[in-house]
Amino acid sequence: MLIKPLGRRPYADTVDAMRAFTEARTPDTPDEIWLVEHDPVFTQGLSGKPEHVLDAGGIPVVPTNRGGQVTYHGPGQVVAYPLIDLKRLGIYVKEYVYRLESAVLKVLEARGVTGHRVAGAPGIYVRLDDPFSHAMLTGPMPADDPFRGLGKVAALGIKVSNHRTYHGVSLNVAMDLSPFTRINPCGYAGLATVDLATLGVPADWATVAAQLGDRLASQFTP
Known part of the structure; x- marks a missing residue:
């Protein structure tokens, strides 16, 4: 596994490079994990709806071939792109997503933050009132506000081509969060977005990127 x-x-150049790597790889090509920081950009997934971009302002909106809706990438956010051969690893997409989320949960846990999964909404969330509480989310989320009391700290958007993955996961470290108010993040109106700095957890990009890379490698090494 090469990290x-x-x-x-730049976002678009990185996507082109991932696609080229994926199309050119052979059954013997080693898996890689790319760790990147992007200039400000809104990316629109295959399920994206224009109305979820409320006011892009001067930030470019780039259509992309990953799954999901609109999200934001910018400085202070770690974006990890695992380029994994799922067939060789012997897992399917559902297990792949679970392992992506598990890697993020481990990075947060190492800093005392308790992350949560929400059924039907890929990504990792924290309790806004107490992100350090170990209490599990219990019961169904209210239908009128499924993210009540939660903030999203990590987003997922993947592409699988011939059992090989690209795109990946983003973890908010210390960034300007205001662009998230210009969209409905991941298609959810009013969804709060947080970063480690907002949670009172000091961290720098390089350290968190290295930790996330290591955790992802441990998840995807046979």
Whole structure:
């Protein structure tokens, strides 16, 4: 497993490079994990609806071939792109998503933050009133506000082509969160978005990127 910290890269160029890598790889090509920080950009997934972009302002909106709806990438956010051969690893997409989320949960746990999964809404969430509480989410979320009391700290958007993955997961570290108010994040109106800094957890991009890369590698190494 090769972990590649790529630093600050344009979004569109990175997607082109991932697609080229995926199309060119053979059954013997080693898996890789790319760790990137992007310039400000809204990305619109295959299920994206224009009305979920409320006011892009001067931030570009880029259509992309990952699953899901609109999200934001920007400085201070770690974006991890696992380029994994699922067939060789012997897992399916549902297990792949579970392992992506597990890696994020482990990174948060190491900093005392308790992350949560929400059924039907990929990504990782925290309790806004007490992100350090170990209490589990209990009972169904209210239909009129399924994210009541929660903030999203990590988003998922993946593409699988011939059993090979690209795109991936983003974890908010210390960023300007205001662009998230210009969209309905992941298609959910009013969904709060947080980062580690907002939660009172000091962290720098390089350290969190390295930790997330290691956790992802442990999830996807046979």
